[in-house]
Amino acid sequence: MTSTRHLLTPGEVATRSGVAISALHFYERNGLIESERTAGNQRRYRRDVLRRIGFIRVSQRVGIPLADIAASLATLPEGRTPTKQDWARLSRTWRTELDARISRLESLRDDLDGCIGCGCLSLRSCTLYNPDDVLAGRGTGAIRLDRGQAYGGRGR
Amino acid sequence: MTSTRHLLTPGEVATRSGVAISALHFYERNGLIESERTAGNQRRYRRDVLRRIGFIRVSQRVGIPLADIAASLATLPEGRTPTKQDWARLSRTWRTELDARISRLESLRDDLDGCIGCGCLSLRSCTLYNPDDVLAGRGTGAIRLDRGQAYGGRGR
């Protein structure tokens, strides 16, 4: 009985969360959030959707792609409203990711410092260029995650 | 007389640089590199294209969008082959960018640490959520650079 009275309308969620309604639809299509419907087919959201959206936005700031965020959200217990502990667990995952991203950028910075000195940017000699650690995002294109449909999440 | 003998074929540039030919075409269309043509309309590249591509890939690793890289490359002196000093100047710009990116991620990490403790992720109270500094990329969509054509560069 987690008090489901008084669901939120799309407009309310949009203004409270700062996320456009079109984005809410998009998140729902991709299994990141869910909603109930009124008799007239309009969406109504449980209040905890705000926290989910909070998690989504924060994760995006960390640089996590939506597909991964969806996978992470899918590990939340079904049935009950997530607790603070649940959210803390998910956040800790990103903490690790963040650390990794930071240290990747730091080593890139060190390399760059070396290369500013030599002005090389030469393709074979320079540490900077050789992408042995092709972890660093190569932009958006052509990152095939898993073969098949994106945003996995055992389709609602 | 910077010795223009012995130009490189597309295939040579591709294997030496590790960049696909389709990407070379793409870079050229967007003014990042240029080429000469044989009588039979095939591309031939001056050797310094390798260094340009090096710069492009390194810049991308730093996280700079191609449009900005193009703008940066456009500041190279026309006519003469760029010197080490030229490349060093460009690299220094990215160094600043890199620092900014790193410190943004670091403060995000600090915020995240605070929030793991409270498990909040609440939309109004949490420092993490409020995007007062909407510097952090919000993904790819809808970043209108300059109104108009992307990849500015006085389009030949």
Add this chain to the structure above:
DNA sequence: ATTTGACCTCAACTTTAGTTGAGGTTGTTC
């Protein structure tokens, strides 16, 4: 002289993260 591999252009497609618009329905208020 022919074959083969490398190359050309152009259009269309890919991915991520959404937005925009058209055309139609609900829900609330006067």
Add this chain to the structure above:
DNA sequence: GAACAACCTCAACTAAAGTTGAGGTCAAAT
């Protein structure tokens, strides 16, 4: 009970950074 805001779906579009494919040409080796 009519007006009007808010909502619905669906298709198409945007942006970045390319890739893929079709249909045709060039260059080098045999």
